[in-house]
Amino acid sequence: MRKILSLIFIVILVSLITFTALQVLPGDPALLILGTESSPEALAAIRSQLGLDKPALVRFGQWLVSFVQGDLGQSIRYSVPVRVLVARALPITLTLALWAVFVSLGIAILLGVVSAAFASRWWGRGVRVFSQLGMAVPQFWIGILFIQVFAVQLRVLPAGGFSGPRSLILPVATLALPRTAVLLNMVQSGLANVLGSDYIRTAKAKGLPWAKVLFKHALINGAIATATSAGIQLIQLLAGTIVVEQVFGLPGMGQLVLTGVLQRDLPLVQAVVVLVAIGIVAVNFTVDLALMLLDPRIRFE
Amino acid sequence: MRRRLNYVVLSLALILTIGSSAWAAALNVAVYADPDTFDPTRTVAASTVEIAFNIYEGLVKATPDGSVTGALAERWEISSDQETYTFYLRDAVFHDGTKVKASDVVNALNRARDPEISARWSDFALIESIEADESKVVIKLNQPNAAFLTTLAEINAAIYPEGAQGLASHPIGTGPYRLVEWLPNQYVKLERFAGHWSGELPFYEEVKFLIIPDQNSAVLNLRSGNVDLIPRMEPVVYHQVEHDPNIKVVAGPMNLVQILAINNQRPPFDDVRVRKALAMAINRDEIIYGAAWGYAQPLYSGLSPAMPTYYNDQLALVNPYDPERARELLREAGVENLRFTLTLPSDYPLHVQTGEIAAQQWKAIGIDVDIQLVEWGTWLERVYNQRDYDVSIIGLAGRLDPHAILVRYESTNSRNFFNFSSEEFDQLIGQGLSLQGSEREAVYKRAQEILANEAAGVFVMDPEQLAAMRVEIQGWQHYPIYVVDAARLYE
Numbered sequence: 001m002r003k004i005l006s007l008i009f010i011v012i013l014v015s016l017i018t019f020t021a022l023q024v025l026p027g028d029p030a031l032l033i034l035g036t037e038s039s040p041e042a043l044a045a046i047r048s049q050l051g052l053d054k055p056a057l058v059r060f061g062q063w064l065v066s067f068v069q070g071d072l073g074q075s076i077r078y079s080v081p082v083r084v085l086v087a088r089a090l091p092i093t094l095t096l097a098l099w100a101v102f103v104s105l106g107i108a109i110l111l112g113v114v115s116a117a118f119a120s121r122w123w124g125r126g127v128r129v130f131s132q133l134g135m136a137v138p139q140f141w142i143g144i145l146f147i148q149v150f151a152v153q154l155r156v157l158p159a160g161g162f163s164g165p166r167s168l169i170l171p172v173a174t175l176a177l178p179r180t181a182v183l184l185n186m187v188q189s190g191l192a193n194v195l196g197s198d199y200i201r202t203a204k205a206k207g208l209p210w211a212k213v214l215f216k217h218a219l220i221n222g223a224i225a226t227a228t229s230a231g232i233q234l235i236q237l238l239a240g241t242i243v244v245e246q247v248f249g250l251p252g253m254g255q256l257v258l259t260g261v262l263q264r265d266l267p268l269v270q271a272v273v274v275l276v277a278i279g280i281v282a283v284n285f286t287v288d289l290a291l292m293l294l295d296p297r298i299r300f301e
Numbered sequence: 302m303r304r305r306l307n308y309v310v311l312s313l314a315l316i317l318t319i320g321s322s323a324w325a326a327a328l329n330v331a332v333y334a335d336p337d338t339f340d341p342t343r344t345v346a347a348s349t350v351e352i353a354f355n356i357y358e359g360l361v362k363a364t365p366d367g368s369v370t371g372a373l374a375e376r377w378e379i380s381s382d383q384e385t386y387t388f389y390l391r392d393a394v395f396h397d398g399t400k401v402k403a404s405d406v407v408n409a410l411n412r413a414r415d416p417e418i419s420a421r422w423s424d425f426a427l428i429e430s431i432e433a434d435e436s437k438v439v440i441k442l443n444q445p446n447a448a449f450l451t452t453l454a455e456i457n458a459a460i461y462p463e464g465a466q467g468l469a470s471h472p473i474g475t476g477p478y479r480l481v482e483w484l485p486n487q488y489v490k491l492e493r494f495a496g497h498w499s500g501e502l503p504f505y506e507e508v509k510f511l512i513i514p515d516q517n518s519a520v521l522n523l524r525s526g527n528v529d530l531i532p533r534m535e536p537v538v539y540h541q542v543e544h545d546p547n548i549k550v551v552a553g554p555m556n557l558v559q560i561l562a563i564n565n566q567r568p569p570f571d572d573v574r575v576r577k578a579l580a581m582a583i584n585r586d587e588i589i590y591g592a593a594w595g596y597a598q599p600l601y602s603g604l605s606p607a608m609p610t611y612y613n614d615q616l617a618l619v620n621p622y623d624p625e626r627a628r629e630l631l632r633e634a635g636v637e638n639l640r641f642t643l644t645l646p647s648d649y650p651l652h653v654q655t656g657e658i659a660a661q662q663w664k665a666i667g668i669d670v671d672i673q674l675v676e677w678g679t680w681l682e683r684v685y686n687q688r689d690y691d692v693s694i695i696g697l698a699g700r701l702d703p704h705a706i707l708v709r710y711e712s713t714n715s716r717n718f719f720n721f722s723s724e725e726f727d728q729l730i731g732q733g734l735s736l737q738g739s740e741r742e743a744v745y746k747r748a749q750e751i752l753a754n755e756a757a758g759v760f761v762m763d764p765e766q767l768a769a770m771r772v773e774i775q776g777w778q779h780y781p782i783y784v785v786d787a788a789r790l791y792e
Contacts, residue, residue, distance in 0.1 A: 026678065027676075034345050034420075035346070036695065036697060037698070037716065038681075038686075038716070042423065045419065045420045046420050075485075077337065079337070079469050080470060088487075144521070147525070152524045158522075158525070160518045160521065160527065161511050246515050251487045
C-alpha cells in the first residue's frame, strides 16, 4: 500500500517537473512546426488547433485528469494519440534493455567464475584490462565501430532502422559491452571477497568438490552486489538507450523523448517520462525481491 | 543423388532471382524527419512536402526547372485583367477509385482559404471566389497576382475527395504513389498507383521513406545497402561515400539562401557602414571550402541562382571581400572595439561551421565575436520570433516565386526578423505581383540590388544539394523546392 502511494506521489512529482521544465525552456511547438516561414496568422491557427492557446496550468490539469483516466493524450508533433506511439516504441526499448542486461550478466558471471577458477595472473590481468576498456570507451563509438565491421564490411547485420529482431543484435551488443565490464568487476570482487573467507576454506578443507564450493557457496553469496548493480544497470538502460537508439536509428522510447523535447511536444514527453519513472519503481521493487531470495536476512524496512 | 543436387541448385537459383527482382522494385529513401501531418489544410513542414509530393497533386505542380505545369488541370486560361483563372480538369481518379470532380477542387481550395480550418489560409487570401462548372473551375482574384499559379502548386492547395476523413494519417490524393503505412519514427511506405491520369507506371513498385535522423547512421545504411538513396546528404559526411564504387552523388543547386542575418535596428548595426564592414570582412571562398567542403555557390544576393530568370548576377562587387576597407568603414562610423554575439542554431552543422569561420574573419578586422550556440526551438523563439539577437546565421528555403522569397524583407512583414526597412524596397515588392515578363524581372533585380547596397545581411552561399544513391539508380531530378520525385527514378 505504501509502495502504491509513493508511486502515485512520484508520478505527480515527475510529471510536474517535466511540465515546468518544458515551460521554462524557450520555444513553442507551433513555431517549431512552422519554422522560418511562420506568420502570426498561421501561428494563431495552429495554436488554437493544438489547444495551446489555453493557460499552462489549465493544460497541465487537463493532462493529469486524462492521464489518471488512462488517456495519454494526443502528440503535437505527429497528430496521433501518444498511446499509439508508445505502444510501438516501448517493446523495442524493453527488449533492448532486458537483453542487454541478460547478456552482460551472463557473460560477466561466466568470465568471473572462470577467472576465479583459474586464478592465474595473466587471465586476471586480461579480464581487468577488458573491463577498464569496456567502461572507458564511449558507447556511440562502439556502435559506429560495430556498424562499420558487421554491416558495412561484412554485411551480415543491418546498419540501422528496425526491421525485426536481427536489427537488435548490434544495439544489444553495444549496450551490453560496457555493462559487462561493470558487472564483471562486481562478480570478480564479490567472488574474491567470498573465496578468501573462512567458511570457504572450511568447505574446501572438509573435502567438498571445487565446483560445488564455487557455485553453491561462493557464487550465490557473492551475487548480492552483482544483483544490485544489475538492477541499477537496467534502470540506467530504461532511461538511457537514447544514444544507442540514435546511432542505430531505432524507433524506441529514447527517440520518442528526444523528438518530444526538441519539438516541445509536451504530451509525448510527459507520457514517456512518467512511464520510465513507473518502470524504475518496478525494477527497484523486483531487485528488492531478488535480494530477499538471495539472502534471507534482507527484509523490507 | 546428383539429380537431387540439381533440384537444390535450381530452387536456389529460383529463390535468388525472385529475391533480386523483388529487391529491384523497391526503393528505400533515408529522410531526416517524419512528416507532420498529411492533411493538406494543416501541414506546414518541409519533411511532409518531401514525401507528399508523390501522393498529392494540385491543379498544377512544380517542375525541376522551377516553373509550373498542369497536373489535375489539363490547361488553363487567364483573363486579360489577370484576375480570372479558368482551369479545365483532366479525367483523373483518386487513390480510392472515385473520379475527380470540379466540386472536389472547389471544396479543397475553399477549405485551404478558410481561417477556421487552414494553417496557411493567408496564402490564399487573395482568392475572391471559386466556382465549379462541369469540368471547369473558375477562380477569381481580388487583384492580379503573378505568383498565383505557384501558390496553387503548394501542398496546401492539393486536391482530395470532398468529405474525406482522417487525411492526417490516411491521405487520399491523385499522385503516382499512394500511402500504404506510416509508422512515426520508423518509415512512410508508399505503393505505386496504377490509376494515375498520365497512364504511366513508376518503375519502383514500393518506395519506403526511412526516418533516420542521424547523418552518420544514414550514410552507413547507404553503404551497407539498407538504404538506396539519401536525397539530402550533409557535405560533412561526403568523404565517407567518395571512394565507394557502389555509390554516386548527384550535386545540384538547392535554392537555399544562407544568410548572416544582421539585426538592422540594433545599434551599431543600424548604421549601414557597420553592416557593410561586416559584409566586406567575409571571405566566401574560405567559408565554402571550410564549412561546405566546397559544395556550394558563393552568393551575393537574397535570391539563389537556382532562379535564373530573376537572379541578379551583378552584385558580387557591391560589398567585395576587402578587410582594409571594412576597417575604414568601421572607423568612419565611429565604432571602436566592436563586440557582439553571434547566435548559431546548433542543429545545423553547416551554419555552425560557417559561423566559426566568419567569427575568425571578423576578428581579423578587430571585431570581437562571442559565439552562442542555441538549439533550434530556442533559435526560433529568440531570433526569429522575438528578434532578440545581434547577428545570426540561417538558411532561407527556396520557393517557386521570387515574391515569396523577397517579401520577407518588406518592412512590415512578420517574417522580416532582420528588421530591414527600405521605402523603395517596399514599393518594388508591392508592384511586383501585378507586373509581367521583363518589367517584373527588372523590379526584383532592383530589389536585390537594394538588399546588397544596404547590406541587409551578408548573403554567403547557396549550398549544393547532394543526392547520394546506389550507382544503378537513374533519373534523379533536383527541384528548387524541398521534394523527392520518386516517380522519375528507375534503374
